[in-house]
Amino acid sequence: MTATPEVQKSIEEVYTKLQGASDCSSLLKKHLTKDVVAKNKSKKTRLGATLLDVIQSGGENLDSGVGIYAPDAESYTLFADLFNPVIEEYHNGFKATDTQPAMDLGEKNVGELADLDPEGKFIVSTRIRCGRSLQGYPFNPCLSETNYKMMETRMKEIFNSITDPELKGTYYPLTGMDEETKKKLIADHFLFKEGDRFLKAANANRYWPNGRGIFHNEKKTFLVWVNEEDHLRIISMQNGGNVGEVLARLIKGLNLVAAKAPFARHPRLGWLTFCPTNLGTTVRASVHIKLPKISAKDDFKKICSDMKLQIRGIHGEHSESKEGIYDISNKQRLGLTEYQAVRQMYDGLKKLIELEKAAA
Numbered sequence: 399m400t401a402t403p404e405v406q407k408s409i410e411e412v413y414t415k416l417q418g419a420s421d422c423s424s425l426l427k428k429h430l431t432k433d434v435v436a437k438n439k440s441k442k443t444r445l446g447a448t449l450l451d452v453i454q455s456g457g458e459n460l461d462s463g464v465g466i467y468a469p470d471a472e473s474y475t476l477f478a479d480l481f482n483p484v485i486e487e488y489h490n491g492f493k494a495t496d497t498q499p500a501m502d503l504g505e506k507n508v509g510e511l512a513d514l515d516p517e518g519k520f521i522v523s524t525r526i527r528c529g530r531s532l533q534g535y536p537f538n539p540c541l542s543e544t545n546y547k548m549m550e551t552r553m554k555e556i557f558n559s560i561t562d563p564e565l566k567g568t569y570y571p572l573t574g575m576d577e578e579t580k581k582k583l584i585a586d587h588f589l590f591k592e593g594d595r596f597l598k599a600a601n602a603n604r605y606w607p608n609g610r611g612i613f614h615n616e617k618k619t620f621l622v623w624v625n626e627e628d629h630l631r632i633i634s635m636q637n638g639g640n641v642g643e644v645l646a647r648l649i650k651g652l653n654l655v656a657a658k659a660p661f662a663r664h665p666r667l668g669w670l671t672f673c674p675t676n677l678g679t680t681v682r683a684s685v686h687i688k689l690p691k692i693s694a695k696d697d698f699k700k701i702c703s704d705m706k707l708q709i710r711g712i713h714g715e716h717s718e719s720k721e722g723i724y725d726i727s728n729k730q731r732l733g734l735t736e737y738q739a740v741r742q743m744y745d746g747l748k749k750l751i752e753l754e755k756a757a758a
């Protein structure tokens with residue numbers, strides 16, 4: 399199977415557009431070389447995905463940080479000429495010959511994670527999420543409407559079977575959810591945003607809102623997103639800085655779901671996700687934090703990036719910080735264990751709080 403001449407022409411057009419875009423600094427632009435285009439433009443996965451499916455979001459959104467997505471699991475192998483260097487650069491030097499370590503969520507270590515901010519002076523809230531793909535289904539651009547609905551039905555059955563008093567809750571499909579409820583869930587940081595242009599350009603928003611929804615317990619401290627960017631996003635969050643409590647709840651919830659739904663894992667890349675930035679552990683552990691003194695300094699971004707921390711705005715990726723509150727998380731998700739990913743955030747934040755306390 400080979401890509402049509404039209405698709406190959408579109409791939410070349412994306413390449414030319416990126417090379418001519420002086421304002422673009424995405425990893426796609428850097429690693430989509432003439433040679434990579436020539437070697438890969440005619441390839442097609444067994445499900446029919448091409449290099450165009452991989453690069454079209456970054457081609458349309460020149461402000462992308464990364465710019466590529468995997469339309470199916472095979473893409474990570476078939477288009478390795480592009481994925482491997484992007485993965486290596488994003489995940490702290492994870493090489494094509496490296497392998498994701500076995501899963502270690504840190505069950506035995508949660509006790510080491512004392513509250514980062516017991517006096518409640520800095521941290522507004524803590525959240526740890528991981529992504530999962532259900533075995534047997536491709537990713538967004540290759541999913542049919544029936545696939546989305548079947549996955550949602552399967553997940554509803556699993557949610558209904560949860561009896562743990564802390565975790566049990568209700569699934570709310572996006573279809574039929576009233577605008578007011580939706581807006582409030584998004585504003586309160588519980589639900590994913592709609593109409594993300596990066597995902598739209600990657601063909602990830604088809605048949606919306608069918609098959610999409612959110613499960614949460616009564617306190618909204620354990621949540622599962624269904625069919626947004628990934629098949630599943632499993633989330634634990636609460637106010638304050640008690641990372642240990644948040645992690646313990648995530649582990650409990652993840653184990654419950656995993657016992658009923660087999661997830662797709664790659665022998666080298668770990669848990670599989672739609673975006674290569676989430677491969678491996680898929681863990682993003684974040685706090686919403688106020689650091690008025692050090693965040694005003696010129697070297698704040700550098701201090702964070704030296705500690706492998708990522709800074710986002712208050713409403714998530716591609717949003718701005720408001721009222722001096724930042725979303726700070728681990729950046730690397732591949733090439734370390736789940737516990738180490740959480741620890742990367744934890745140790746870095748401990749240091750940032752010390753610096754804030756010491757700042758004049």
Ligand SMILES: Nc1ncnc2c1ncn2[C@@H]1O[C@H](COP(=O)(O)OP(=O)(O)OP(=O)(O)O)[C@@H](O)[C@H]1O
Pocket residue numbers: 523524525527584586587588589590627631635682684685686710711712713714715725
């Ligand atoms: N520590 C936190 N406390 C409260 N809300 C949070 C925290 N971290 C992230 N959020 C909220 O979670 C929502 C999703 O954020 P965002 O999309 O950036 O991250 P994500 O779910 O990790 O996925 P992705 O990295 O794929 O974008 C946003 O509303 C964001 O404000």
